[in-house]
Amino acid sequence: MLEFANAKINIGLHIVGKRADGYHDLESIFYPVKVYDAIEIFPSEEYSMQVYNFDFPVGEDNLCSKAYHLLAHDFDLPLVKINLLKGIPVGAGLGGGSSDASHVLLMLNKQFNLHLNTQQLETYAAQLGADCPFFIRNKPVYATGIGTTFSDLDLDLSDKRLLIVKPPIHISTAEAYKSVAIRTGQVDLRQAIQLPIQEWKFHVRNDFEEGLFRAYPEIERLKAAFYDSGAVYAAMSGSGSAVFGIFDELPDLKELQKLGHVFSA
Numbered sequence: 001m002l003e004f005a006n007a008k009i010n011i012g013l014h015i016v017g018k019r020a021d022g023y024h025d026l027e028s029i030f031y032p033v034k035v036y037d038a039i040e041i042f043p044s045e046e047y048s049m050q051v052y053n054f055d056f057p058v059g060e061d062n063l064c065s066k067a068y069h070l071l072a073h074d075f076d077l078p079l080v081k082i083n084l085l086k087g088i089p090v091g092a093g094l095g096g097g098s099s100d101a102s103h104v105l106l107m108l109n110k111q112f113n114l115h116l117n118t119q120q121l122e123t124y125a126a127q128l129g130a131d132c133p134f135f136i137r138n139k140p141v142y143a144t145g146i147g148t149t150f151s152d153l154d155l156d157l158s159d160k161r162l163l164i165v166k167p168p169i170h171i172s173t174a175e176a177y178k179s180v181a182i183r184t185g186q187v188d189l190r191q192a193i194q195l196p197i198q199e200w201k202f203h204v205r206n207d208f209e210e211g212l213f214r215a216y217p218e219i220e221r222l223k224a225a226f227y228d229s230g231a232v233y234a235a236m237s238g239s240g241s242a243v244f245g246i247f248d249e250l251p252d253l254k255e256l257q258k259l260g261h262v263f264s265a
């Protein structure tokens, strides 16, 4: 079985509290985007996994392996070979690894007739990472809690052009959370996105930007370059380092291309 695992962007991200377990409560809008990894799973004589197009360990730490072993613990799964072709940049705030994990759960459920429903799959996904459950639903949602409680959202950007630029900076999510400031009393994102998109820049913010822009001024310059290129809204996604921009029309890519790898999403 071959499937494509898509990325996500966060449209607004408010960090509203810190919990006793060290995780943070947040408020965000998760939006699926058309940047993909490819995952192939097939029965094999031994379990193995191979990653193409990216250089990181493929051992038990890979989220695809973790997803397989999580289900293999509870179900009588055959041994499989997993091939992963990375297209989603890593350390970008685009949730690539999380999407891979959840797509492995979805694929194993389908391929081996496990009959798990969405709720059950989301519960398994939550054991693999805070971003994982979103990719089970994989449609625009308003997320709260640690990013795993969802309500559906009517947001459709399909008549816009969406560009994402990944600068040559890798940001660890855990590190980003260590220095993020908690802010309460912020605008409700569900209301903010009802405004015309041109006004989002005054109301829809990502709380990771302040600290990370200080540490990496290149990311702030990248966001400014999106506005210079005509974006109606631009922001860093998640804990960075990728920045996305929403355009009415496809802009001249020259300046953006100087600052990182450009993805049309």
Ligand SMILES: C[C@](O)(CO)[C@H](O)COP(=O)(O)OP(=O)(O)OC[C@H]1O[C@@H](n2ccc(N)nc2=O)[C@H](O)[C@@H]1O
Binding pocket: 010, 022, 023, 024, 025, 026, 028, 093, 095, 098, 128, 129, 130, 131, 132, 145, 146, 147, 173, 174, 177, 238, 239
């Ligand atoms: C920044 C976002 O991408 C926004 O969607 C996510 O909150 C990150 O989710 P993720 O990468 O799946 O995070 P996990 O793999 O579960 O956790 C990585 C680390 O990030 C921190 N973390 C993550 C999620 C959260 N709500 N609060 C946190 O403090 C924790 O220190 C954790 O050790």
Ligand SMILES: Nc1ncnc2c1ncn2[C@@H]1O[C@H](COP(=O)(O)OP(=O)(O)OP(=O)(O)O)[C@@H](O)[C@H]1O
Binding pocket: 056, 061, 062, 063, 064, 084, 089, 090, 091, 092, 093, 094, 095, 096, 097, 098, 100, 101, 131, 171, 172, 173, 238, 239, 240
């Ligand atoms: N299948 C995978 N794809 C990418 N990274 C993986 C995978 N499995 C494990 N990892 C580890 O997870 C780390 C973060 O990867 P990921 O691409 O999900 O981060 P991110 O872009 O910061 O996303 P997020 O929005 O979840 O913070 C990588 O540095 C890598 O060590």
